[in-house]
Amino acid sequence: MKYVDEYRAPELARKLLASIEARSTRPVRFMEFCGGHTHAIFRHGLRQMLPPTVQLRSGPGCPVCVTSDADIDRAIATATLPGVILTTFGDMIKVPGSDGSLQTAKAEGADVRIVYSTLDALQIARDNPENEVVFLGIGFETTAPTVAASILEASATEVDNFRVLSLHKLTPPATCALLDAGEVRLDGIIGPGHVTTIIGSAAWEFLPRDYGVPCAVAGFEPLDILEAVSALVEMSEAGEPAVVNSYTRGVHPEGNRTAQGVMARVFEVADAEWRGLGRVPASGLAIRQAYAPFDAALAFPVKTGPAREHPGCRCGDVLRGTAEPTDCPLFGRACTPVRPVGPCMVSAEGACAAWYQYGGILV
């Protein structure tokens, strides 16, 4: 496939690895913010191929994983309301809340449907005018504009039974929260490629400016990731932190202004609750007053009991980068992709799922 295969060239990857090894003289730890990167790194075995001086650590960049138990409980409670069809991306359906998941709610009779696109959810609303169709709005800046666009289309075409439960989150504030906590020393950040397609590489300038941390924005093929690691090693060695765009075919400094405009029209910045990070100021997206009729949180103000996380689950620590999945006593034993305890084992972007699937770990 064009724009994929050529970025997997093994010979060039070996050369890049040799260049990284030749330049890296002191131990460094870089965090790949994005769960998509974590999976690409594991799938292609990059961790093992990097020199021992370069350590990679997974970050909080998995929207499903950082959704709080309280928000999952709200989604499940909404799904069980009479007449509601709850539509969601597939990743979310197996994530356990305090008591069950959307999957168990579906098994008990709730109408929960997996969709590929928010536009599919909109079509379900058109096809079922007697029902209320709620789309579970999970995702970072990559996904939020697509959900905003569906709300604009619902508004323009007068689909009045379509609502969104917006749990969207913003990545730069979470990165700040992580660095402010100072629990884990980071020498560089591999910037999330597709988030940055939307927000632009300039959005990461605060990292070198305010934290002295270099950032290299990366695509998702092995050469993309190695190029970013190479740039981070170079900046670390030189002591000259900056933002480097290693994904120039997909990312511009200013980002996608149309998508930013659509997002700003529908959403306003609000505080948000993150698994692992807690309440992070100005890190979420709420639906603006002008589009309040599409806000599922207003239409269905469900009451849920206090949220309960599984006592042994260390997803929060994994998301903050303070623990590796294998540090969790449940990993691979009580918690597997078939019977996940925490969301990091469920999601296709979760660090635990990547370790389990590709880590070659015998448990």
Next chain:
Amino acid sequence: MCLAIPALIRTIDGNSGLVEIGGIERTVSLALTPEAQVGDYVLLHTGFAINVLDAEEAHETLRLLSELAEFIAEETGTGLAVEGTQGTG
């Protein structure tokens, strides 16, 4: 969830486009990429094109990587050739 894949635009009809992804065709929304043209590759995410891929930058990245690899090979004496990287992108 931030997965996005390259897709080739075959036809455009208003805000929608018919794209090809590895031999499979699908109708997608171009609402977030009004600048997209037939023949462009776009990044496809959950049924939306979220950006037009820059063909020149794609080629330039591969060229720079090949150059870097060659430079490092000379510098470190690893001496490996870089065939197989030309003419891509």
